[in-house]
Amino acid sequence: MNARRGDGQTALVTGASFGIGVDLAECFARDGYNLILAARSADALNEVAARLAKAHKVAAQAIPIDLGAIGGGAALAAEIEARGLTVDVLVNNAGFGIAGAFAGSDGSEQLGMLDLNTRALVELTHIYWPGMLAKGRGGVLNVASTAAFQPGPLMATYYASKAFVLSFSEALWEEARGAGVLVSCLCPGPTVSKFRERAGTGKTRLSRVGKAMSSASVARMGYQAWRANKCVKVTGLRNAFTAALVQMLPRETVLRLVRRIQSPA
Numbered sequence: 001m002n003a004r005r006g007d008g009q010t011a012l013v014t015g016a017s018f019g020i021g022v023d024l025a026e027c028f029a030r031d032g033y034n035l036i037l038a039a040r041s042a043d044a045l046n047e048v049a050a051r052l053a054k055a056h057k058v059a060a061q062a063i064p065i066d067l068g069a070i071g072g073g074a075a076l077a078a079e080i081e082a083r084g085l086t087v088d089v090l091v092n093n094a095g096f097g098i099a100g101a102f103a104g105s106d107g108s109e110q111l112g113m114l115d116l117n118t119r120a121l122v123e124l125t126h127i128y129w130p131g132m133l134a135k136g137r138g139g140v141l142n143v144a145s146t147a148a149f150q151p152g153p154l155m156a157t158y159y160a161s162k163a164f165v166l167s168f169s170e171a172l173w174e175e176a177r178g179a180g181v182l183v184s185c186l187c188p189g190p191t192v193s194k195f196r197e198r199a200g201t202g203k204t205r206l207s208r209v210g211k212a213m214s215s216a217s218v219a220r221m222g223y224q225a226w227r228a229n230k231c232v233k234v235t236g237l238r239n240a241f242t243a244a245l246v247q248m249l250p251r252e253t254v255l256r257l258v259r260r261i262q263s264p265a
């Protein structure tokens with residue numbers, strides 16, 4: 001049998017209980033990576049770990065944890081060390097969105113979203129990045145969104161959090177140049193998962209146009225892009241076209257357009 005590329009290495013995937021994270025974990029397992037899966041839902045995580053371990057003959061451990069809690073990343077790293085595990089690849093996928101006007105929104109929920117989407121991502125990357133550079137292998141796959149390419153009136157904090165993820169990932173990609181460490185930022189457009197339900201975006205114009213992609217195809221594209229050390233991967237031609245177009249349009253036009261698609265249909 002041919003050696004799989006991940007044999008002997010371990011990928012930590014956050015947000016691996018549901019949605020895109022489950023399929024990203026499967027891509028790594030299929031290529032021979034052992035898995036550490038983190039999210040809050042213990043039952044779902046255990047089920048995913050057992051299923052992927054069996055299907056792909058890898059070791060998989062589930063670590064239930066709230067990464068939105070301050071210090072959640074450090075607590076996860078401490079648990080990983082306590083279990084005698086190491087991390088070669090970090091997949092920062094856990095995240096959620098909040099739809100609606102900023103005025104009247106719940107302040108602690110907005111800050112909690114930033115803590116998960118950006119703070120925990122930086123915390124975990126800061127912990128594992130030096131080891132990757134020292135070994136000259138492994139890498140980071142961050143999940144942003146097509147929301148990263150422009151501001152998002154009526155979903156302002158979420159769009160801004162994903163712009164942060166994109167900017168941070170691109171900078172690390174450059175810092176890792178020639179080091180043998182792979183960095184990629186996956187930017188999905190609408191994708192079938194629990195995201196819409198949690199974010200409350202089900203009634204927006206955006207949710208009524210076009211077809212959401214499957215989480216499995218989004219994950220496959222993300223994994224392939226990461227393997228190729230592609231700095232930024234926007235999933236699907238239509239999303240890639242839109243992401244390129246907004247860079248060329250006047251900002252005020254883009255703001256009006258985004259406000260329109262984020263408004264109730």
Ligand SMILES: NC(=O)c1ccc[n+]([C@@H]2O[C@H](COP(=O)([O-])OP(=O)(O)OC[C@H]3O[C@@H](n4cnc5c(N)ncnc54)[C@H](OP(=O)(O)O)[C@@H]3O)[C@@H](O)[C@H]2O)c1
Nearest residue numbers: 015017018019020039040041067068095145191193194195
């Ligand atoms: N679906 C889309 O349309 C879309 C588009 C662009 C980008 N994205 C991005 O894709 C990523 C994955 O989202 P998804 O679409 O797969 O949504 P999802 O089905 O809601 O999955 C989100 C994952 O994040 C985990 N998570 C949420 N809060 C957490 C916390 N406090 N601590 C630890 N884990 C937490 C969830 O697990 P628990 O609830 O068990 O903790 C779940 O495993 C997110 O970063 C999202 O912003 C999604």
